[in-house]
Amino acid sequence: MEKCTKGYFEFDTRQDGLYLTVYPPQQGEPALDAGEVLYYIEKKNIYGCDITLIGDTVKKGATQEVTVKVSDETPYPVSEFGDYRISHDTMTLEAVFYPPFKGAVELTYEEIQKDLKNIGVISGISEEAIRLFLLEKRYFETYVLAKGTKAREGSDGYIEYTFNTSLKPTPKMNEDGTVDFHTLENVNHIKSGDVVAILHPEDRGDNGTDILGRPVYPRKVKRAVFRYGKNMEVSEDKLKLISKVDGHVTLENDKVFVSNVLELVDVDASTGDINYSGSVMIKGNVLAGFSVKAAGDISVSGIVEGATIIADGDITFNRGVQGMNKAVIKAGGNIVSKFIESASSVEAGGNIEADSILHSKVRAKGTIKASGRNGLIVGGEVRSICLVEAKNIGNEMGTATVVGVGVDPAAKKRVDELKTSLQKLGDSKIQLNQIMTALRKKQEIEGKLAPDKVELQQKTMRNLVMIEKDLTEQKNELEQLRQQLGEDVNARVRVSGNIYVGVKLIFGEQNYFIKEKRTFCQFVKDKADIKWQSL
CATH class of the missing domain: 1.10.287 (Helix Hairpins)
Structure with missing residues (x-):
């Protein structure tokens, strides 16, 4: 047997009883612990030993080799053995080896392997650790003979949003120390084709194997899925959520919403100016000094004060415009309003229709009609390429009113x-x-x-x-x-009620002043002259 360099013991069965030899440590190694001897005799059911004598012998053996008779019994010699301990999670096998009786059988590599197989250990066995023990014979010391393969833990899937999910409108501080309530980052603008969210799939990890050869599973991970409303589509690889429209994007309770209609209550200091790539629907009012610009249509249910409203599409004002001589309204399409009053500029690429147009500068490439219950055009300047129609133009007080038709010179x-x-x-x-x-x-x-x-x-x-x-x-x-x-060529001004003195009609480069009140008539250009006709 290879000599163990640390302190160890050896039992020897003789005719007159059982003898114990304690060997002192070498090269500064630790001495034998009496507890190892006691564990040995208990483990192998060796009876009749003098425990006190064993303790004294171990103490003496710390410095010199000592042999004493510790029992009159003559037990069958015990071979070299290992005490194998499997961890609770069955991921580790530790072994502590004990010396054989004198002359008894020592363990071999194959026998240790057989021992492991007998206790069910078949995976993660360390051949190196076994051979190391056989080489150095360090008894009473723990050897890790097998280690399972841990499962590789995965990670939960998650959604990455490409927009600000917690917008907090904050006014801009100007260089002069004043606060700009017009520029607020309160809308996540997007274009058609923009990626609004990216799915990072769950990583399920990899199974491990314990020393008994059984699979070790990683923890369960959560799967992420897109939750979204209309106007979006998922990419072919299922990893991107893409907008199908120009508009804005919001996140509500982990669900993505994309809309090309921006709905607001009022446009004021709480919203700042609005510049939107879709249509805008305002349920309340637009206060003076603020602006609303949209690539689509704009609809306002309340009053528009001295504000700027610009749309590439149509503009609808359910109540009207109280312009304060500041309002600027411009539509690529039509403008429909309950009334237009004191507006600095109103322009439409299509038609303009209102119940009354008062003291405002209004232009349209299409028709202009004041055809509601009042049907008034009073004050200001109203120009259309083809037709201006109203119940009454001007008033009894002779308020200066300009109505133009035809192409501007x-x-x-x-x-x-x-x-x-x-x-x-x-x-x-x-x-x-x-x-x-x-x-x-x-x-x-x-x-x-x-x-x-x-x-x-x-x-x-x-x-x-x-x-x-x-x-x-x-x-x-x-x-x-x-x-x-x-x-x-067909430009005309049509009046279904009265047109009063003080009204100036402009047909291209020609002017015509109303010198007397007329009723139910229209004005047309006949060659070089402007003439009125009864309806």
Whole structure:
């Protein structure tokens, strides 16, 4: 047997009884603990030993080899054995080895392996630890002979939102120390195609194996799923939530909502100015000094004070505009309002319809009608390309009122300017194309162009692109103006009630002053004259 360098003991069965030999430690190793001897005799059911004598012998054996008879019994010799201990989680096997009786059988590698198999240990066995014990024979010391493979813990799936989920409108502090309540970050704007949320799938982890060969499962993880309303779609890889519309996005109780209609109560210091890529619906009022801009339609159920309202689509005011001579209203489409009063500027790409238009500057490419119960146009300036219609225009007090129909003279002037500009752009395009043709031929002949010619080619190409852009824009503008000029032919002012003295009618470049009250009539342009006709 290999000699153990730490203090150890050895039993020897002789004819007259059982003897114990205690070997002292070597090279500074620890001495034998009497408890190891007592555990041994209890473990192997060795009876009749003198416990006190064993204790004294162990003490003496700390410094010298001592052999004493400790029992008259002659037990069967015990082979070298291991005391194997499996942890509660069955992930670790620890072994403490004990020496054999003198001359008894020692453990081999195969026998230890067999022991492990007998107790069910089949996985994670450390051959190195077994061989180490066999090499050094350090008794009463713990050897880790097997370790299970721990499960790799996974992680819960989660949703990453690409927008601010906790908007807190905060006024901007200006450099001069004043507070700007107009610019508040209170809306998460998005465009069609924007990713509003990203799903990070759960990681389920990997199973482990305990030393008995059984699977060890990681903890259960939570799966994340998109929760969302309308106007969204999930990407093909199921990992992105994408908006299908321009608008805004919000998160309510872990559910994503996208809408192209922004609903507000009032527009005031609590909201700041609104600039929205969809439509806006305001249930209350728009206070003076604030602005609402939308790429879609705008609807206001309350009063619009001296505010700015601009929409690419239609504008609807259920009550009306009290402009305070400050309100600016502009729609790409139609404007419908209960009334328009003291507005600085009202413009529509389509028609304008109101019950009354008072002391306001109003323009429309389509018709303008004051056709409600009152049907009034009084004060200010009202201009339409084709038709202005009202029950009553002006009043008995002779309030100065301007009503214009037909194309503004400035538009006719612009048509002439566009024709001249388009001719020049066309000539420039021809010259640039000639330069490009010459350079291409030169390149084909010589194989490549000199650096200065390459630079000229690139510059010419850039200029061509810019000219093409200008040509397209100016042609579109010219076409729109020509359509307006065509409508100018049938321009008229129609009155189903009264038109009063003090009203000035403008047809293109011609003016017509109402010198006497007229009823149920219309005014049209007949060649170079403006004439009235009965309805």
